Amino acid sequence: MKQRTIAAPVHISGVGLHSGKEVLLELFPSDSNTGIVFERSDLSDTPQIKADALLVQDTMMSSNLVQDGVRIGTVEHLLSAIAGLGIDNLLIRVSAAEIPIMDGSAAPFIELIRQAGIKWQAADKQFLQVLRAVRVTDADKWAELLPYDGYQLNFEIDFDHPAFDKRYQRASLEFSSEDFVANLSAARTFGFLHDIEKMRQHNLALGGSMENAIVIDDHKIMNMEGLRYADEFVRHKILDAVGDLSLCGYSLLAQFNAYKSGHALNNRLIRKLLSDKNNFEIVTFNDSKKAPVAYLEA
Numbered sequence: 107m108k109q110r111t112i113a114a115p116v117h118i119s120g121v122g123l124h125s126g127k128e129v130l131l132e133l134f135p136s137d138s139n140t141g142i143v144f145e146r147s148d149l150s151d152t153p154q155i156k157a158d159a160l161l162v163q164d165t166m167m168s169s170n171l172v173q174d175g176v177r178i179g180t181v182e183h184l185l186s187a188i189a190g191l192g193i194d195n196l197l198i199r200v201s202a203a204e205i206p207i208m209d210g211s212a213a214p215f216i217e218l219i220r221q222a223g224i225k226w227q228a229a230d231k232q233f234l235q236v237l238r239a240v241r242v243t244d245a246d247k248w249a250e251l252l253p254y255d256g257y258q259l260n261f262e263i264d265f266d267h268p269a270f271d272k273r274y275q276r277a278s279l280e281f282s283s284e285d286f287v288a289n290l291s292a293a294r295t296f297g298f299l300h301d302i303e304k305m306r307q308h309n310l311a312l313g314g315s316m317e318n319a320i321v322i323d324d325h326k327i328m329n330m331e332g333l334r335y336a337d338e339f340v341r342h343k344i345l346d347a348v349g350d351l352s353l354c355g356y357s358l359l360a361q362f363n364a365y366k367s368g369h370a371l372n373n374r375l376i377r378k379l380l381s382d383k384n385n386f387e388i389v390t391f392n393d394s395k396k397a398p399v400a401y402l403e404a
């Protein structure tokens with residue numbers, strides 16, 4: 107199984123969640139073994155920032171990368187789409203300090219990448235196979251990676267709120283591109299009205315609206331259209347995790363289990379995984395049929 111990039115440049119624009127301003131996002135094919143790299147086109151020296159778990163500096167509401175003082179925020183939904191389609195190498199040029207929020211899911215990014223087309227490259231695709239259990243906790247929240255022949259994600263949330271149906275707070279994904287695209291990519295982010303109002307007072311979430319999030323007040327979901335899936339909240343948490351975990355720099359072979367985890371704990375988990383070389387090995391597959399995960403051809 108070989109590495110993948112996109113077949114042609116593509117672009118899209120959308121509003122920045124925090125700035126509320128229009129952001130241009132451009133994707134370009136890139137060479138084997140260069141990984142996922144962001145570039146800030148709005149700054150005079152167009153600095154680059156690698157998609158790397160060790161560069162995640164703050165996890166307030168989203169995953170944000172900072173390198174040499176240059177920041178790129180809200181990367182997780184785009185990274186989730188990239189990992190979901192098994193893209194290894196990509197240059198992401200963005201005209202602001204944040205990726206546009208689009209509809210709050212990964213679906214618009216999936217569409218954009220598939221519009222560009224996917225190209226196989228010469229170098230072998232590298233997988234990170236987890237060899238030992240790694241676990242992090244924060245009060246009652248936890249997240250862990252276990253050895254697994256494939257990539258499986260199991261997530262549980264626990265909101266005691268009338269908008270959250272107790273029956274729909276657990277979800278699982280046996281990862282393949284096809285399942286990711288069909289069952290997970292359209293799950294939107296969500297937020298509570300009182301948190302959004304508080305952020306606005308600090309000049310954050312200026313672009314946030316029911317166009318790009320499920321908004322919940324004290325009693326109910328405020329969006330007229332309701333949910334896209336009965337368990338959309340927890341599906342979105344898995345979508346976030348696919349993006350956050352992809353910052354290890356490889357396609358994962360592991361079982362991921364989490365209870366009430368979020369961007370901060372997901373990042374701590376990857377840092378702990380990478381901190382000890384005995385936790386994992388990097389593997390390739392000469393015969394793509396023998397690889398335990400499958401990616402869409404285009």
Ligand SMILES: [Zn+2]
Nearest residue numbers: 182183295346
């Ligand atoms: Zn999210």
